[in-house]
Amino acid sequence: MVSIKRPSGLRGFTVIWVGQIISQLGSAMSWFAFSIWAWERTGEATTLALVLFFAYIPTLLFSPIAGVLVDRWNKKLVMVLSDLGAALATLGVLILFITDSLQIWHLYAAAVFSGMFIAFQFPAYSTATILMLPKEQYPRAEGMLGLTQAIPGIVAPLLAASLIGRIGFAGIMIIDLATFLAAFGSLALIFIPKQKLAQSIPQRSLWAETLTGFRYIFERSGLRALALLFLGGNFFEGIGTALMVPMILARTDNNAVMLGSVQSIGAFGGIIGGIVISIWGGPKRRIYGILIGWTCACALGTLLMGLGSIWIVWSIAYFCFAFFVVFVNSSEQAIWQTKVNPGLQGRVAASRLLLIQIPYLVSMPLAGWLADTVFEPAMISNGGLAAFRWIVGSGPGSGMSLILILAGLGGILVMICGYAFRTIRHVEDILPDYDGNPPMPVESAVATR
Numbered sequence: 549m550v551s552i553k554r555p556s557g558l559r560g561f562t563v564i565w566v567g568q569i570i571s572q573l574g575s576a577m578s579w580f581a582f583s584i585w586a587w588e589r590t591g592e593a594t595t596l597a598l599v600l601f602f603a604y605i606p607t608l609l610f611s612p613i614a615g616v617l618v619d620r621w622n623k624k625l626v627m628v629l630s631d632l633g634a635a636l637a638t639l640g641v642l643i644l645f646i647t648d649s650l651q652i653w654h655l656y657a658a659a660v661f662s663g664m665f666i667a668f669q670f671p672a673y674s675t676a677t678i679l680m681l682p683k684e685q686y687p688r689a690e691g692m693l694g695l696t697q698a699i700p701g702i703v704a705p706l707l708a709a710s711l712i713g714r715i716g717f718a719g720i721m722i723i724d725l726a727t728f729l730a731a732f733g734s735l736a737l738i739f740i741p742k743q744k745l746a747q748s749i750p751q752r753s754l755w756a757e758t759l760t761g762f763r764y765i766f767e768r769s770g771l772r773a774l775a776l777l778f779l780g781g782n783f784f785e786g787i788g789t790a791l792m793v794p795m796i797l798a799r800t801d802n803n804a805v806m807l808g809s810v811q812s813i814g815a816f817g818g819i820i821g822g823i824v825i826s827i828w829g830g831p832k833r834r835i836y837g838i839l840i841g842w843t844c845a846c847a848l849g850t851l852l853m854g855l856g857s858i859w860i861v862w863s864i865a866y867f868c869f870a871f872f873v874v875f876v877n878s879s880e881q882a883i884w885q886t887k888v889n890p891g892l893q894g895r896v897a898a899s900r901l902l903l904i905q906i907p908y909l910v911s912m913p914l915a916g917w918l919a920d921t922v923f924e925p926a927m928i929s930n931g932g933l934a935a936f937r938w939i940v941g942s943g944p945g946s947g948m949s950l951i952l953i954l955a956g957l958g959g960i961l962v963m964i965c966g967y968a969f970r971t972i973r974h975v976e977d978i979l980p981d982y983d984g985n986p987p988m989p990v991e992s993a994v995a996t997r
Contacts, residue, residue, distance in 0.1 A: 560738035561680050561689060564627075567734025568696045571631060574727030576704035578638055580811075581712060581720040582655055583793055584804050593794035593924075593948060595652060597916030600790055602656040604908045606663035607901065612761060614898050618671040619891070623679065623740050626672040628732060633665020635728040642721040671897040676740050678885055678893055686885045692826055701815025701870070709808030761899030764892060770978040771900075773971040774883065777962070778904035781842055784959040786911030788850040788869075791919060791948045791955075795853075796862060798945030806859055814866020821874030830878050835975055837879030843963040845872035851956025854949045857941050887979040915951060923947030 586595050618626055637658040644650040677689050708720055765771045793807065800806045831837045849869025856862045888896045924947035927937065940949040966972045 558681060558685065560740070561677070561692075563734045563738045564676075565692050565696060567731045568693075569699050570730035571727050572696050573700035573704055574724035575634060575638075576700040577708040577711075577720050578641075578724040580705050580708040580808065581717050582641075584712065584797075584802075584807075585650075585717055586652060586655060587794065587797050588802060590652065591798075592916070593791060593798075593919040594913070594916030596794050597790040597912045599655050599659050601909065601912045603659040603663045603666075604905055604912070606660050607667045608905055608909065610664055610667035612759075612895075612898050612902055614668040614671055616760070616895050616898075618668060618675055618898070619893070619895055623672055623676045624735055624738075626668050627676070628735050630665045630669040630672065631728055631731045631735075634662045635725060637662035638721055638724050642718060642725070645721070646718050667898075671893070671895075671901070674881070674885070674897040675893045678890055679740055686882050692822065699815075699819060701818060702812045705808035705811035705815075706805075709804045712804065760892065761895035761897075762903075764888070764896050765899060765903070768979060769971055770975040771884075771887070773969060774880070774975055775900060775903045777838070777966045777969075777972055778880070779907055780962040780965075781959055782904055783907035783911045784846070784850070784955045784962065786908040787915040787955040788853070788952055788959075790912040790915040791952055792853060792866075794919070795945045795948035795952065798948065799857065799943075800859075810859055810862045810866055813863040814870055817867035817869065817871035818874055821871040825874055825878045830875065830882065833976065834879040834883045835973060837875045838883075839963050839967050839972075841872045841875030841879065843960055845869050845876065846956045846959035846963070848872070849956070850952055850959060854940065854952030854954075854956060857949075883976065883979075886981045915955075918951060919948045923951055 582599065583596055586599065640661070641650065641654065641658050644654050673693070677686065677693075681689055711720060711723075765775060796807050796810060797803070845868070849865050849872065852868065853862060853865035856865055884897070884900065885893070924944070927940070927942060927947040927950065928944070936950050937946065939953070940946045971978065
């Protein structure tokens with residue numbers, strides 16, 4: 549009997565990557581359709597913000613436990629289950645829609661259900677990356693993973709916008725379900741090496757191991773500071789993420805094609821950024837990739853999005869935001885992957901994900917509430933905020949534009965403060981590549997530069 553050698557290493561990683569791109573294409577089409585469907589029925593920014601909010605809740609609640617289980621379980625099985633959960637959520641929404649029973653709260657429930665499984669996805673893929681590839685290929689791999697969002701981001705909005713009128717929302721969801729087969733098939737083909745046990749980390753109870761990731765971060769000043777930076781930056785990013793889509797819909801009279809065009813052109817920035825990182829490998833000083841990249845994303849992305857009033861400006865802003873976010877994510881991931889005990893990657897990745905996404909639970913619903921009850925009414929009426937009409941104009945969406953400007957400025961301020969904080973600026977010196985030795989004090993690290 550002839551045995552077939554399964555792809556591993558960079559070849560195997562590429563197989564997973566292709567499968568995820570196809571799967572993410574279908575998912576992006578469904579979420580675009582959900583956004584249009586929800587906005588047409590409510591016309592409220594809060595509705596779209598809450599869909600994102602409920603998607604993040606289970607990720608935060610389950611991530612610490614997911615990280616422990618990922619370190620214990622078969623990585624391929626975990627990745628299959630995470631994709632299966634998202635597919636079942638889409639199937640549930642499809643059944644409700646074709647039976648004319650779908651309501652807004654069902655989207656919230658689907659987001660929660662899908663998020664429970666997605667909580668396992670990030671630590672599983674993060675751990676699989678370090679098991680399949682040498683560390684010098686980590687930045688390149690993260691650039692490729694960034695493309696799994698960017699490529700569907702270009703095709704999905706325009707494709708979904710053009711197909712909704714022909715095949716309806718049900719047809720979009722059926723396409724989504726079909727694309728999950730690519731994700732399952734790619735995982736069935738590849739080989740992921742077994743994980744070595746964490747050095748000097750004994751097996752303990754599930755609860756004790758759940759806390760291991762948090763202790764690992766809090767005991768290291770560099771990791772604490774890096775998490776704090778993302779804690780502040782993500783608060784303002786959450787506001788921008790929650791309001792970009794409803795702002796465009798409000799300012800274009802629910803024009804799905806224009807929204808799709810803006811998102812597709814914008815997502816092309818993620819493609820270019822991913823290609824640049826994949827070829828270049830990113831800046832030698834990863835922390836500069838984070839600080840400079842995030843500052844540019846805020847200034848040329850979120851801030852410019854708020855200042856714009858026509859689709860070309862929004863497209864440029866979306867492009868710049870997606871382009872520079874790739875630099876931020878690939879640089880951050882490379883730091884964590886090279887500074888953390890390989891046997892604890894799942895637990896630390898899950899704990900870190902929980903810590904840095906906590907602001908989304910506040911900023912996303914807050915953004916919707918501020919838009920619908922404060923900024924939008926005040927900009928339309930003769931309230932105190934009407935003085936800002938010379939910046940953002942008037943009419944529907946102007947209040948959300950002003951919030952985006954403030955969010956962009958807030959994100960820039962966080963990055964400036966991050967650079968001023970030397971524990972963040974010198975984090976790569978404070979935390980040497982993992983070799984089992986404790987990190988040096990910040991004073992010593994800076995002195996050795």
